[in-house]
Amino acid sequence: MKKSKAFWAYVAIAIIVYAVVQFSMSSGMIGSYYSNMLIIMCVNVMLAVSLHLIIGITGQFSIGHAGFMAVGAYMSAIVTMKFDLPFIVAIVAAGCVALLAGLLIGIPTLRLRGDYLAIATLGFAEIIRIVILNVDYVGGAAGMTVSRQTTWTYAFFAMLITIIVIANYTKSRHGRACIAIREDEIAADAMGINTTYYKVVAFAIGAFFAGVAGAIFSHQLFFIQPTSFGFLKSFDILIYVVLGGLGSLSGSVLAAVLLTIVSTYLAEFPETRMIIYSLVLILVMLYRPTGLLGTKEITDFFKFGKKGGKNV
Amino acid sequence: MEWLQQLVNGISIGSIYALIALGYTMVYGIIKLINFAHGDVFMIGAFIGFWAISRWDIGFLPALLLAMVICAVLGVIIERVAYKRLRNSTRIAALITAIGVSLLIENLMIFFRGAQSAVYPATIENKAINVFGAQISSLSLLILGVSIFLMLLLQFIVHKTKIGKAMRAVSHDAEAAKLMGINVDNTISATFAIGSALAGAAGVIFGLYYTRIDPLMGIVPGIKAFIAAVLGGIGSIPGAMVGGMLLGVVETFVSAMGFSSWRDAAAFLILIIILIFKPSGLFGKNTREKV
Numbered sequence: 107m108k109k110s111k112a113f114w115a116y117v118a119i120a121i122i123v124y125a126v127v128q129f130s131m132s133s134g135m136i137g138s139y140y141s142n143m144l145i146i147m148c149v150n151v152m153l154a155v156s157l158h159l160i161i162g163i164t165g166q167f168s169i170g171h172a173g174f175m176a177v178g179a180y181m182s183a184i185v186t187m188k189f190d191l192p193f194i195v196a197i198v199a200a201g202c203v204a205l206l207a208g209l210l211i212g213i214p215t216l217r218l219r220g221d222y223l224a225i226a227t228l229g230f231a232e233i234i235r236i237v238i239l240n241v242d243y244v245g246g247a248a249g250m251t252v253s254r255q256t257t258w259t260y261a262f263f264a265m266l267i268t269i270i271v272i273a274n275y276t277k278s279r280h281g282r283a284c285i286a287i288r289e290d291e292i293a294a295d296a297m298g299i300n301t302t303y304y305k306v307v308a309f310a311i312g313a314f315f316a317g318v319a320g321a322i323f324s325h326q327l328f329f330i331q332p333t334s335f336g337f338l339k340s341f342d343i344l345i346y347v348v349l350g351g352l353g354s355l356s357g358s359v360l361a362a363v364l365l366t367i368v369s370t371y372l373a374e375f376p377e378t379r380m381i382i383y384s385l386v387l388i389l390v391m392l393y394r395p396t397g398l399l400g401t402k403e404i405t406d407f408f409k410f411g412k413k414g415g416k417n418v
Numbered sequence: 419m420e421w422l423q424q425l426v427n428g429i430s431i432g433s434i435y436a437l438i439a440l441g442y443t444m445v446y447g448i449i450k451l452i453n454f455a456h457g458d459v460f461m462i463g464a465f466i467g468f469w470a471i472s473r474w475d476i477g478f479l480p481a482l483l484l485a486m487v488i489c490a491v492l493g494v495i496i497e498r499v500a501y502k503r504l505r506n507s508t509r510i511a512a513l514i515t516a517i518g519v520s521l522l523i524e525n526l527m528i529f530f531r532g533a534q535s536a537v538y539p540a541t542i543e544n545k546a547i548n549v550f551g552a553q554i555s556s557l558s559l560l561i562l563g564v565s566i567f568l569m570l571l572l573q574f575i576v577h578k579t580k581i582g583k584a585m586r587a588v589s590h591d592a593e594a595a596k597l598m599g600i601n602v603d604n605t606i607s608a609t610f611a612i613g614s615a616l617a618g619a620a621g622v623i624f625g626l627y628y629t630r631i632d633p634l635m636g637i638v639p640g641i642k643a644f645i646a647a648v649l650g651g652i653g654s655i656p657g658a659m660v661g662g663m664l665l666g667v668v669e670t671f672v673s674a675m676g677f678s679s680w681r682d683a684a685a686f687l688i689l690i691i692i693l694i695f696k697p698s699g700l701f702g703k704n705t706r707e708k709v
């Protein structure tokens with residue numbers, strides 16, 4: 107009862123934030139520069155949260171997340187630009203195709219562990235990029251122009267749905283099975299958890315939302331190119347998750363928001379941005395290897411009511 | 419006789435991959451870390467060779483030696499500053515640090531030097547030698563000669579010297595090696611030094627062969643060398659050599675058949691096939707999973 111109350115309270119806060127920003131945008135208080143930043147922020151939060159499910163909750167070290175984003179971005183662009191279907195159809199199609207790609211990649215590679223899995227996912231992401239590069243239907247290396255259809259409403263609600271689904275998945279029986287796999291895969295197996303099934307499901311859900319994020323991203327940018335989805339993009343997403351704290355949903359959201367702001371201001375100086383990024387990454391790993399929040403959630407610090415706080 | 423020509427080209431490109439792969443495989447064998455920064459050490463080696471030849475005007479061999487020495491020092495610094503603290507932390511933390519170090523080296527290089535590419539001076543005359551009707555460039559033979567010499571030297575160090583014995587002991591069982599009075603820290607540093615020196619040498623000969631170098635050149639050969647190490651069986655030194663050459667030959671033949679834009683995909687495909695069907699690689703030993 108208490109938990110669902112807290113849940114609706116968060117949803118209400120989110121809707122209020124949405125309404126305030128939407129009002130400021132339509133009244134012109136937030137210019138196009140900042141509204142662009144806010145939409146990219148939503149995309150980054152979605153990417154961070156979807157990777158958080160794979161790395162933070164299930165403990166499967168995937169560093170090819172940009173590959174699913176690329177699948178989603180191109181699929182949605184094909185749906186809207188080649189078939190002239192509405193944007194919402196494109197978002198769903200992008201998610202579904204990315205999910206299929208996730209299944210296709212996840213089923214063979216999730217048998218691998220640790221470093222090997224990381225390299226295999228990186229390899230698959232590069233293969234996806236090279237395939238797109240060589241397909242003339244989507245423009246190859248020259249890229250593809252996309253009409254801008256993303257609005258703050260699409261971006262915000264896609265982000266909200268991502269966070270709600272992944273937060274609730276984490277708290278469900280499936281989510282607990284995933285956490286058991288993260289803590290000790292052999293022990294989880296011994297306890298009767300079908301580890302392959304849960305790993306693949308988590309991977310597919312992560313891929314689905316990365317695809318949706320890709321759709322929102324491509325319809326914000328006017329123009330997509332295979333080089334936007336290289337492994338530097340994957341590392342970017344990885345940095346959000348790791349800095350925020352492996353296993354902390356609010357941590358990865360926070361890191362994605364902060365780093366989007368930082369990188370927007372440093373967009374003129376990409377090298378400086380990457381030097382700061384990499385130094386922060388190294389220092390955090392050396393002195394605080396669990397990331398900023400560790401496995402804690404931000405809600406653990408300020409609780410609703412006397413004992414309404416959740417300790418999941 | 420075109421296939422012979424392609425084969426020699428493939429083997430000489432492959433020997434560059436093999437030199438880089440040796441560093442990966444030695445470091446992985448000893449501390450179980452994929453040293454992502456290794457590709458960037460290779461890049462630094464290429465630039466040191468470039469500056470040595472074009473600005474200070476010293477010959478090819480002194481430039482090669484200089485690049486190897488500086489890269490060895492760089493490798494030890496990276497190990498001491500970034501990786502030493504992480505020996506007992508999780509594998510994910512170590513891997514992310516390695517990615518961080520790699521990004522840092524690349525971007526510092528871009529920051530101080532600029533991202534533009536440089537053209538390697540032609541110090542060595544490139545002649546075509548006719549072997550059984552195939553035109554084989556003298557440059558690829560030189561690359562092959564230098565790499566084979568370095569690999570033989572490495573085999574000698576690993577199997578006949580005291581430090582090599584220590585390296586084998588530490589990679590077999592670090593705890594037991596420590597009990598036997600082996601200085602594990604120094605041995606790990608020596609491994610980084612040797613691996614990085616090989617990467618530096620690979621950088622110089624890569625520059626000579628492809629003539630164009632830039633601060634991001636380390637990424638793709640670095641990843642391919644890693645694929646070569648996995649293909650040969652990570653942790654195995656002969657495996658890295660064979661894996662590198664095999665990968666070079668496959669890539670050259672894929673390009674020669676007219677699929678040059680799919681060349682990188684072929685490398686990754688090999689990686690994934692190997693990882694799925696024989697993760698221990700061609701020369702690797704199967705390790706039993708322990709609880």
